[in-house]
Amino acid sequence: DTGVSQDPRHKITKRGQNVTFRCDPISEHNRLYWYRQTLGQGPEFLTYFQNEAQLEKSRLLSDRFSAERPKGSFSTLEIQRTEQGDSAMYLCASSPRTGSGANVLTFGAGSRLTVL
Amino acid sequence: QKEVEQNSGPLSVPEGAIASLNCTYSDRVSQSFFWYRQYSGKSPELIMSIYSNGDKEDGRFTAQLNKASQYVSLLIRDSQPSDSATYLCAVNTGGYNKLIFGAGTRLAVHP
DSSP: OOOOEEEOSEEEEOTTOOEEEEEEOOTTOOEEEEEEEOTTSOOEEEEEEETTEEEEEOTTSOTTEEEEOTTSSOEEEEEOSOOGGGOEEEEEEEEOSSSTTTTOOEEOOOEEEEEO | OOSEEEOOOOEEEETTSOEEEEEEESOTTOOEEEEEEEOTTSOOEEEEEEOSSEEEEETTEEEEEETTTTEEEEEESSOOGGGOEEEEEEEEOSTTOOEEEOOOEEEEEEO
């Protein structure tokens, strides 16, 4: 197991374009989280999945943002009609639901978005 | 008031000294507390977790929790230049381990 994998690592796009990020969690983890981090700030919670069910969405997640986890494995985060304010690092994390690691979030390397 | 507050720093300490990082949180029902380290351009990695009042030691790191004062701290003994990073305090406010992060404290350990 290579940990949490995110793709792409870097994305540069023009304002108004759509972008999609993918996250592959650790295989036995059924909880998956998306966070956004801007320079000088800590990660901000965006959304949470348990298996394929999206159980919470932050108010930060406007209607231009949509996240899916169709088969309870990988997840995608799509941003439509990107704005310059969307420029940030998008972090995915996963954790098991039970067991000794249930309280621990393991983060992927992140996908850095730059909107021109 | 932010839910998790940290001094942004930078905190500058000489090599070999003790670095003390502090964090306060606003939600009294919080039960789990975490310190993550984040190197520039990298993702956060877990250093310590603490769930009950008192001290928890792991190698050069000691986490301290005082729920009555809503205060968490991290001590790094014998600080090394490789400890230079941003340290993020995180608090679990939900049953499914949703973490709320502080803005982080930047630590610089100089030789």
